[in-house]
Amino acid sequence: MTLTNFPGGLSSFGVPVGGMFTNGKPWFVKPGTSAGGNDGNTGDSFDVPLATLVQAQAFAAANRNDVVYMIASSNTAANTSDAQSSTLLWAKDGVHLIGVNAGQALSQRSRISAASTATGANVAPLMTVSANGCRIENIQVISELASANAIGGVLVSGQRNHFVNCHFGGAATTTQDVAGAYSLRVTGSENLFEDCTIGIDTISRATATYELSIGGAATRNIFRNCRIITYAGHNTMTWLTTDTTLDRFVLFENCTFINAVNSAAATMNQGFGIGHTGGSVILKGCTLIGATASETAASGYVWYDAATTIKAVATAVA
Numbered sequence: 589m590t591l592t593n594f595p596g597g598l599s600s601f602g603v604p605v606g607g608m609f610t611n612g613k614p615w616f617v618k619p620g621t622s623a624g625g626n627d628g629n630t631g632d633s634f635d636v637p638l639a640t641l642v643q644a645q646a647f648a649a650a651n652r653n654d655v656v657y658m659i660a661s662s663n664t665a666a667n668t669s670d671a672q673s674s675t676l677l678w679a680k681d682g683v684h685l686i687g688v689n690a691g692q693a694l695s696q697r698s699r700i701s702a703a704s705t706a707t708g709a710n711v712a713p714l715m716t717v718s719a720n721g722c723r724i725e726n727i728q729v730i731s732e733l734a735s736a737n738a739i740g741g742v743l744v745s746g747q748r749n750h751f752v753n754c755h756f757g758g759a760a761t762t763t764q765d766v767a768g769a770y771s772l773r774v775t776g777s778e779n780l781f782e783d784c785t786i787g788i789d790t791i792s793r794a795t796a797t798y799e800l801s802i803g804g805a806a807t808r809n810i811f812r813n814c815r816i817i818t819y820a821g822h823n824t825m826t827w828l829t830t831d832t833t834l835d836r837f838v839l840f841e842n843c844t845f846i847n848a849v850n851s852a853a854a855t856m857n858q859g860f861g862i863g864h865t866g867g868s869v870i871l872k873g874c875t876l877i878g879a880t881a882s883e884t885a886a887s888g889y890v891w892y893d894a895a896t897t898i899k900a901v902a903t904a905v906a
């Protein structure tokens with residue numbers, strides 16, 4: 589079969605997403621003050637992009653494998669960010685979101701942020717993924733608003749989604765450093781997070797107590813080759829908290845948990861605050877830096893293999 593290319597990213601093989609081709613339709617978004625996006629455009633080609641993901645969601649059809657491409661136009665926040673005044677609801681099953689940028693591991697330039705004029709409670713969380721079966725790749729979600737009510741970066745309540753090379757950041761200002769703040773919360777089941785960064789280490793967490801929250805009977809979620817980062821301002825900070833009933837397991841494969849202890853962060857008493865019953869937290873080949881222990885007292889729900897290492901303070905290798 590001969591590949592034929594058509595306008596707007598289409599080809600005779602379909603729409604490319606994640607190295608594969610789909611049967612869906614492409615939509616293009618260029619956010620920013622001077623990037624050229626306009627919600628009055630058709631949004632179906634690079635030449636006539638939309639300005640917002642909200643409009644792209646409105647145009648996309650559920651369960652058709654439509655793909656929304658969020659295009660970074662520069663390295664500046666103004667020309668790379670889709671600023672939200674209310675929670676961005678990714679709610680249509682099988683609609684994928686792909687950031688078009690350099691694909692770096694942190695602070696990707698295809699960004700979802702809070703509008704400076706937003707009311708904190710209206711962007712708590714900043715983004716909710718309630719849809720099922722979506723691939724979201726090369727996207728940064730950064731909650732950076734001077735409001736104590738702006739709690740939460742991303743809430744994933746949907747099932748069987750695949751997140752690749754995304755950065756989830758919540759409470760990126762000192763005003764947001766409050767109890768209950770999080771970068772990522774997962775309550776849905778069977779989601780896969782690959783090569784993602786979870787957390788913020790640009791401010792000291794003096795009041796917040798975790799970066800990643802899992803609860804609501806979340807089942808069989810997997811984190812693979814991810815980085816969970818923080819800057820603890822007190823020793824009761826943790827990377828992970830669980831609540832209510834965790835069903836079956838959450839698996840961390842080859843993940844690195846980093847607390848910036850060599851940059852003056854406080855050493856955490858424990859890495860995980862376990863509040864659930866019924867499921868296992870499994871660490872396979874992971875490294876924990878900046879915590880004295882995985883738990884101060886064994887809950888019976890955290891398991892790790894011999895390849896997993898825990899270091900209270902990172903030391904240089906001779």
